[in-house]
Amino acid sequence: MQEILQYLFSGITNGAIYAVIAVGFSMLYNSTELINFAHGEFVMLGGLGIVTLWGGSLLPLPAAFVLTVIGVAFVGFLLERVALRKVSRSQPIVLVIITIGASIFLRGIGMLIWGKDAHAIPSFTKLSPMDVFGAKLMPQSILILAIVLLVVVGLHLFYRKTLTGKAMQACAINEKAAWLSGIPSDQMVLLAFFLSAGIGAIAGIIIAPITMCGYDMGILLGLKGFCAAMLGGLGSLWGSLVGGLLLGISESLGVGYVSSSLKDAIAFLVLLLILYIRPTGILGIKEAKRF
Amino acid sequence: MKPECFKNRLYYGIFLPVIAVSGFVIDSPYYLQVLTFIGINTLLTIGLNMLMGYAGQISLGHAAFYGIGAYTTTILTVHFDFSPWAALPCTLVVTGMVAFLVGLPMLKLTGYYLGMGTLGFGMIVYVLFREWSHVTGGSSGMVGIPSLSLGPVSFSDSRNYFYLVWMIVLVCIVFCQRLIQSRVGRALRSISDSENAAKALGVDTKDLKLKIFILSALFAAMAGFLYAHLVTFISPGSFDFMVSIRMVTMVVIGGMASIWGALLGASVLTLLPECLHAFADFEMVVYGLILMLIMIFMPRGLTRGLMDIYERSVSKQI
Amino acid sequence: MSAPCLNRFEKPPLLRADSISKAFGGVQALLNVSFEVSEGTILGIIGPNGAGKTTLFNVITSAYPPDSGQLFLDRKKIQNRKVHELVRLGIARTFQNVELFENMTALENVMVGQYTQTRCGIFAAAARLPWAVAEEKQAREEAMALLSFVGIAQYAENRSGNLPFGWQRLLEIARALAAKPRLLLLDEPAAGLNAVETRRLGNLIERIRHQGVTILLVEHDMNLTMTICDRIIVLNYGKILAHGTPEEIQSNPAVMAAYLGTSEVSPLIYD
Numbered sequence A: 001m002q003e004i005l006q007y008l009f010s011g012i013t014n015g016a017i018y019a020v021i022a023v024g025f026s027m028l029y030n031s032t033e034l035i036n037f038a039h040g041e042f043v044m045l046g047g048l049g050i051v052t053l054w055g056g057s058l059l060p061l062p063a064a065f066v067l068t069v070i071g072v073a074f075v076g077f078l079l080e081r082v083a084l085r086k087v088s089r090s091q092p093i094v095l096v097i098i099t100i101g102a103s104i105f106l107r108g109i110g111m112l113i114w115g116k117d118a119h120a121i122p123s124f125t126k127l128s129p130m131d132v133f134g135a136k137l138m139p140q141s142i143l144i145l146a147i148v149l150l151v152v153v154g155l156h157l158f159y160r161k162t163l164t165g166k167a168m169q170a171c172a173i174n175e176k177a178a179w180l181s182g183i184p185s186d187q188m189v190l191l192a193f194f195l196s197a198g199i200g201a202i203a204g205i206i207i208a209p210i211t212m213c214g215y216d217m218g219i220l221l222g223l224k225g226f227c228a229a230m231l232g233g234l235g236s237l238w239g240s241l242v243g244g245l246l247l248g249i250s251e252s253l254g255v256g257y258v259s260s261s262l263k264d265a266i267a268f269l270v271l272l273l274i275l276y277i278r279p280t281g282i283l284g285i286k287e288a289k290r291f
Numbered sequence B: 001m002k003p004e005c006f007k008n009r010l011y012y013g014i015f016l017p018v019i020a021v022s023g024f025v026i027d028s029p030y031y032l033q034v035l036t037f038i039g040i041n042t043l044l045t046i047g048l049n050m051l052m053g054y055a056g057q058i059s060l061g062h063a064a065f066y067g068i069g070a071y072t073t074t075i076l077t078v079h080f081d082f083s084p085w086a087a088l089p090c091t092l093v094v095t096g097m098v099a100f101l102v103g104l105p106m107l108k109l110t111g112y113y114l115g116m117g118t119l120g121f122g123m124i125v126y127v128l129f130r131e132w133s134h135v136t137g138g139s140s141g142m143v144g145i146p147s148l149s150l151g152p153v154s155f156s157d158s159r160n161y162f163y164l165v166w167m168i169v170l171v172c173i174v175f176c177q178r179l180i181q182s183r184v185g186r187a188l189r190s191i192s193d194s195e196n197a198a199k200a201l202g203v204d205t206k207d208l209k210l211k212i213f214i215l216s217a218l219f220a221a222m223a224g225f226l227y228a229h230l231v232t233f234i235s236p237g238s239f240d241f242m243v244s245i246r247m248v249t250m251v252v253i254g255g256m257a258s259i260w261g262a263l264l265g266a267s268v269l270t271l272l273p274e275c276l277h278a279f280a281d282f283e284m285v286v287y288g289l290i291l292m293l294i295m296i297f298m299p300r301g302l303t304r305g306l307m308d309i310y311e312r313s314v315s316k317q318i
Numbered sequence C: 001m002s003a004p005c006l007n008r009f010e011k012p013p014l015l016r017a018d019s020i021s022k023a024f025g026g027v028q029a030l031l032n033v034s035f036e037v038s039e040g041t042i043l044g045i046i047g048p049n050g051a052g053k054t055t056l057f058n059v060i061t062s063a064y065p066p067d068s069g070q071l072f073l074d075r076k077k078i079q080n081r082k083v084h085e086l087v088r089l090g091i092a093r094t095f096q097n098v099e100l101f102e103n104m105t106a107l108e109n110v111m112v113g114q115y116t117q118t119r120c121g122i123f124a125a126a127a128r129l130p131w132a133v134a135e136e137k138q139a140r141e142e143a144m145a146l147l148s149f150v151g152i153a154q155y156a157e158n159r160s161g162n163l164p165f166g167w168q169r170l171l172e173i174a175r176a177l178a179a180k181p182r183l184l185l186l187d188e189p190a191a192g193l194n195a196v197e198t199r200r201l202g203n204l205i206e207r208i209r210h211q212g213v214t215i216l217l218v219e220h221d222m223n224l225t226m227t228i229c230d231r232i233i234v235l236n237y238g239k240i241l242a243h244g245t246p247e248e249i250q251s252n253p254a255v256m257a258a259y260l261g262t263s264e265v266s267p268l269i270y271d
């Protein structure tokens, strides 16, 4: 009981982070039908950004947090403006390769700035772990969960309540019609990149205290996030949350009860099983084919 | 003669002499090995191009088949003392069966979901290579893979291996070209344009996709076999996720749905890292940048892109 | 064509639909649709937008399974088969939104249509076996003949996506004919064609029928439908509203009402 609870806690914590990364993938997919393979690199930049700004005690935590998120979001903005804007949308695979190129580029930059070594920073809070039925619950985990919920609920409200959010959804549903009704779809795509990169940075920041941050951390985190987004159903906000948590929990249970070395394999096995049963993810809409 | 046909002859006219001459002229084993690697990567790329370029089905886990090919022949020759040539058919059969079993459920998926599914498969196979230590040697890999020889000809000589690999590449190019121009090839291409229409004309698209999936896995297995007996040492790192991504990149950079494009893409992306060593720490940055630039300015791949530039310069002169 | 017309209806029906129903969520696209088509005739299917015509085609070709009801081709049950199996049984179709293989030439498009008529596999193709080469040559000739039949032979080597729209429609018909169908389903073949092209299309459909092919024709162009169809069924909200010869349909007040929202007879129906 105590053991399983411990695994659940760590699973939920990791899962929440996967969920935030997945949300970034998903919202970008919604607006552009593009999977950004450089998304993991935003996470890396977020993590290493906070390592430098706060870990290097240049700034207090809130300022470092905001500055990192905005900085990384701006990188996402640049990626769209400089590399993706001009290429025609008709060929998704070309865009995907460009983002792969961008990810290698950003990873290279990360290596140049932060070197090849991994960095660590202390926990954001100084509180001591709580005891829940004998399992230890880290305050950091609660903080992570809170931030994740804030992000998801915030995005939900953004889509539902604000005009910009609604316009963005309209673009996602039918770009041409949205454009005809006066929504600047180009700017919406730009905004989507900005937001999704910012969200990626948030994921990087909250994961920084519980892992080692290095220039190559983005590969696996990006993959896990992509995996979570697909699990839940691409394009669905709540699906990303469900997918992330499912992935995190199955991973940590796998580590606990099967073998820690098989961790990655277990996560992807779960993915394959779910895709086998539901080819468009748990909350994904089944595409209706029309003739 | 039709222009397409002419172009094809032209490519053969460039390709065959270049291979023959470079094998003859180049003496450095290092350069010969780089060229041999280009050949092996070309095999991978041609196979994946059949699946991606022609049938329109993405795979982000093809390194798994490459790895299964390499590991199967390694295990058979090292643990069970098979001769490499006896191991080859076994390798192909094993890989083909895995591809069949994986492709059957997987090819139900479409688009990014197919990408994710194959990616997951690739990861699982990679973890298996890494963790199933008493069979695969774990993360440190396996050594002592015998090199190939055929009667008096020893392929541990880099020149001989170079010719062997490129002979096989040539056979595969001819195979694929004939296939693409045939009834099956047309059906295949029709799937990527409109799967619904293909079905409505009697093409069993599910079956055909599976066949091509297996075929491209067999190409990868062949490449894995050649790789293992070339370097005589393998480890899981040579078959990880980034290798799958690199294969896809080779296909797209060269030009989708073009067999000569596959050759070009494989050549460029094999040579590029070798040339970029000079940049030391900047290697990754430059590599990423080049990849982006090629795709931004030649979204249809290098073959078409270069062709467009050539045609533009010709028309300017007139 | 009046005299042979009479005994045409005495043959057993080639296709029989028996109370077919199909719903998409809350939309009842088809409800208890039953009809028969005799061999060698043209059955027109008309109805306002969203009446369920395309859905009917999709159900006949097994693209969707019907919720209930049965389909018989020559007294053989055909529902719940795979789409590609039905082609071998002799059903071919065209699509409302032209679905050509854009990146292939016109000739290649037609040759994909011959898929069920040829049998060269992967290894026969790679080895260039003599029979495969001969088969390919013959297929190519037949495909050319089909392109001439629909009148676009001169564009055989053009990329089909580059053809003008009217010819794309003709190419789709040629491609469907390449499967040597007994039953041909045409979904709005005249949509987007001008008057001259439409007349030529009518002529083409007649010629196809004279080769013994039975045709189901969905078409909004009333002139075309009324002149070439032997019988017509009218669908409205998924139900069969009327069924009869063109003359009967034209004088049916319920049909007028469905089309125009009133019971007045108006020449507008001729568009």
Ligand SMILES: Nc1ncnc2c1ncn2[C@@H]1O[C@H](COP(=O)(O)OP(=O)(O)OP(=O)(O)O)[C@@H](O)[C@H]1O
Residues within 6 Å of the ligand: A288, A289, A290, C024, C027, C028, C029, C047, C048, C049, C050, C051, C052, C053, C054, C055, C056, C096
């Ligand atoms: N795949 C689908 N998913 C959901 N609803 C569908 C689907 N296909 C058709 N429908 C609905 O079924 C109804 C009938 O559509 P159908 O396409 O058969 O009409 P139609 O008679 O062909 O119209 P048109 O003349 O515009 O082509 C419509 O309300 C349509 O919205």
Ligand SMILES: [Mg+2]
Residues within 6 Å of the ligand: C053, C054, C055, C096
């Ligand atoms: Mg319709």
